[in-house]
Amino acid sequence: MVSSRLFVRSFVLLLLLMVFGSVGRGQNAAVGGAETTQSSPEGAGPADASATGVKVEATDQPLPDIPGLMHEVEIRQRESEKLLKNYLYREVATTQESDGQGGLKKTETKEYDVFWLNGVQVHKLVKKDGKELTAEEQKKESDRIDKEVAKAKERRTKADAKGQETDSHGHEEITVSRFLELGSFTNPRRLKLADRNTIAVDYAGDPKAKTRNRSEDVVRDLAGTVWVDEQDHVISRLEGHLLNTFKIGGGLLVNIQKGTNFAMEQKKINDEVWLPAKIDARGTARAMLFFKFNGNIQVVSSDYRRFKATSTILPVSTETSGEDLPKP
Numbered sequence: 001m002v003s004s005r006l007f008v009r010s011f012v013l014l015l016l017l018m019v020f021g022s023v024g025r026g027q028n029a030a031v032g033g034a035e036t037t038q039s040s041p042e043g044a045g046p047a048d049a050s051a052t053g054v055k056v057e058a059t060d061q062p063l064p065d066i067p068g069l070m071h072e073v074e075i076r077q078r079e080s081e082k083l084l085k086n087y088l089y090r091e092v093a094t095t096q097e098s099d100g101q102g103g104l105k106k107t108e109t110k111e112y113d114v115f116w117l118n119g120v121q122v123h124k125l126v127k128k129d130g131k132e133l134t135a136e137e138q139k140k141e142s143d144r145i146d147k148e149v150a151k152a153k154e155r156r157t158k159a160d161a162k163g164q165e166t167d168s169h170g171h172e173e174i175t176v177s178r179f180l181e182l183g184s185f186t187n188p189r190r191l192k193l194a195d196r197n198t199i200a201v202d203y204a205g206d207p208k209a210k211t212r213n214r215s216e217d218v219v220r221d222l223a224g225t226v227w228v229d230e231q232d233h234v235i236s237r238l239e240g241h242l243l244n245t246f247k248i249g250g251g252l253l254v255n256i257q258k259g260t261n262f263a264m265e266q267k268k269i270n271d272e273v274w275l276p277a278k279i280d281a282r283g284t285a286r287a288m289l290f291f292k293f294n295g296n297i298q299v300v301s302s303d304y305r306r307f308k309a310t311s312t313i314l315p316v317s318t319e320t321s322g323e324d325l326p327k328p
Helices: 004-022 067-084 134-162 176-183 214-220
Strands: 087-098 102-117 120-128 183-193 196-206 222-229 235-242 246-248 253-255 263-270 272-289 291-305
Touching: 067 176, 067 183, 067 222, 067 263, 067 272, 087 272, 120 134, 176 214, 183 222, 196 235, 214 222, 214 246, 235 272, 246 291
Parallel strands: none
Antiparallel strands: 087 102, 087 291, 102 120, 183 196, 196 222, 222 235, 235 263, 246 253, 253 272, 263 272, 272 291
């Protein structure tokens, strides 16, 4: 579950950003430049493929069994997601579109408050290009979230009736066991990341694997590297890239080019839970006949605060670390 949650949700988030220009279901986190003892294949690395502060950790300690480690990570991720429901945070998505000649054509920034409402994680748009929403735009955003939450609850109810496990939006989850059926984890090694011991593992999807949905299509066509924090058994960083062009409707509806890539990291908050930090990505996408994108996307998550949500869109009854919540 954790692998699919982070790999697939991160990538699906980026597909949504590329194709529709807005953050959909959120999760996750960071890339930055620094030393690394490894190099990514040409055309495969993210916008900045080198992991921040990555160093080889020399030790005689035996490496753990990979499938067993990933199942443990799955359990820990579930625990983190329960704690995530207690947090409100800000997410800033910046899209930089290329003009195709190496120059910058357009930059767009959107800021969101991310929190849980009636068991559903939502992204409430609060600013566009640094400007607060107008009263009319705020109402439209609130109406959109109300509809989103209602649909998510409806999907979850139907899935529960079938005994299916889903995320907060009612979308089917992929377990680690299924993840391993669609590809393989190899080449475990110890690396230092931000002064913490991690176990890095490479993943490659099996192009011959039979899939059951779009999320599994992503898993099958994905390759990358996962960094697992050795002490907490959570994913602290991952990188991924598409091995094949991702298409919906034969490419007429959606077409994400081969080599489109991303990298993300999580960080430990309040010494209790690992939460999103930043995503960086680069790629080319097209949706039907009216949209085409070629450029970079960055999603930064910060300003974590505890809260208790009521049935309203903006939390009213809250517990924060002394900071005021955003006003409607």
